[in-house]
Amino acid sequence: MDLELRHLKTIRTIADAGSLTKAAARLGLAQPALSAQLKRIERALGGRLFERGRFGVRATALGEFVLDRARVVLPAISELQQEAVRFGHAGDRMAGFRIGGTHGPLLGGLVDRLATAYPGVPVTTFTTWSEREIAASVAAGRLDFALVGACGESPAPEPERLTWREIAVDPVFVMLAENHPLAGRREIGLGELAAEAWADVPGDGCFADCFTLACARAGFTPVRVYETDTSSCIHLVQVGRAAGLCRATLPTTPGMVTRPLAGTPLTWRHLVGWHPGTPAADSAPEVVAQARAAHAEAAARSESYSAWLADRRSTADPGPPGAVDYP
Template identity: 35%
Template sequence: MELDVRHLRVLCAIADSGSVRKAARQLGMTQPSLTTQLRRIERAIGGELFTRERTGSRPTALGHTVLSRARPVIAELAELVAAARREAAGAERRRLRIGSVGSRAVAAWLRRVHTRLPDTDTTIHIDISANNLLRMVAADEIDVAFVHESEGFPLRVPADAQHRVVIAREPQFVALAAGHPAARRPVVSLADLAGDTWMVDPTADHEYAAMRRAFAEAGLNPRVVQVRDNATADELVAAGEAVRPCQPTSIPGAGAVVRPVHGDPLAVRLLLAWRPGALSAPALDALHSDLCSAYLDLARVNPAYRAWLLQHNRTLRHLVAPPLAG
């Protein structure tokens, strides 16, 4: 007879309960069958493990030795089973992997997703490059991505990815020092800033090309520098050393203001992209709705954006594109 974990549990049950009768009740066995089981175990080991007394059963010296080794084995097995069950439960738990370019709407979007899907493991990956995020969607590294597309410079949407428009045309504003002469105007023109140094993030897809095209169409050729760090860029703007394009929902830093640009020469399209089969149609509708709501809340409380809407005779609902696949 070879011993297994069931036999070790029998020995521990007898030792813990203090009698074969009580152990049999705990194990769901009859007392005679447990007594027979114990005798077989003792024969396999080659010695008596318990002394039978009128008050119950007590481990012998050999019994104590066997029990001292049996208990850790049982405890480790119990932990192994518990860990496996936790792992299985985690694997079965729903997950949602979101990717996004930098946007103030992301935090509010995530709050809505967490509220609506409290039992879903939701993660966020931020990348300045929309094309990188689209590649991650196609490679099954993320499930859905919120991306910006510079006007006139289409993104390379992978063949096995789909997209839905969130905002058909978002104007890009400009951040400049509060002491800049143009800051006194509610709307500035590119010509007002032709003598300034402009900043651009070189890792943002097509941002530099879109800016250069706008300058060329306006007959301007201002100096453009590449700055990757947002904190440094904010400080340069506040110090009057440079200006930079920004999202219309942006909040100006200390010493800076945000202004619309006459004619909106810089604009982007906001898209939600996903891989077919990664999400159901209702899930995509809900994510799209959450994102649109988060974006509109930002636009609603932003004075510069509200002023732009009034100037263009538009309302908040005009910003959001209908939820149709692109």
């Protein structure tokens, strides 16, 4: 068997994960399949790369040698691929808008506005729960723009390679069944929901940790958190199985309401990113402007968010930065 780049990536993933089970999950493989693959790699390299023990795996001397080389080769190959893509498009004008985004109403609004403003220009989308995957695709030249979110003040992904602009900062709201005892309240204290199970969408940022910390400050530990897609979160809320966490711009659907959390313990920043060395950089000001307009439209469609903003204006409290003004 010839050694390939994917084999080096496998070795690095095992070392980073510290166990075959965790590495298999990251690679999307069954643990026996990864074990068999590792044995083939070890035969090709002439010896054991990892020692297995009760507490996971540890690199052997040969494993450390291979890992040292992999840590040089893999970034170099990745950089070569990215530079090649950018070089190939360096003299091109943008033929369309390739946008990567996560869940939420903002991506649809941006696509609609770009398609309206540029009727002859194709707009394509790629969606995933992983902000890091989207940012990496933009850095590699496979996408033109990333439309992602970040919790609180956490940094955007790929900060060294991508340019980022903040679109807006929203409070995180709670979704409740319309017949929930607190559904009629204008805002709800997080601690008042201590007995609830929770529903939230997945992601690879720090939101889950920030939510747990906010609950601790409110004096409780979440009973249970269902991490699933948006439609399933809404269903769990509608049937009274859970309270849901959502962006303030989430449209309401029959059987549920959205309400602000008192004191705004959690916020969500909307960001647009691009690589400054690609043709996308020339279109970035327009994409940022359209994204901000799409956010303003989404905020205006949300009755609970509009009421929250009106309350902040009346009390001279502007709320989270960017929630009212769009620089």
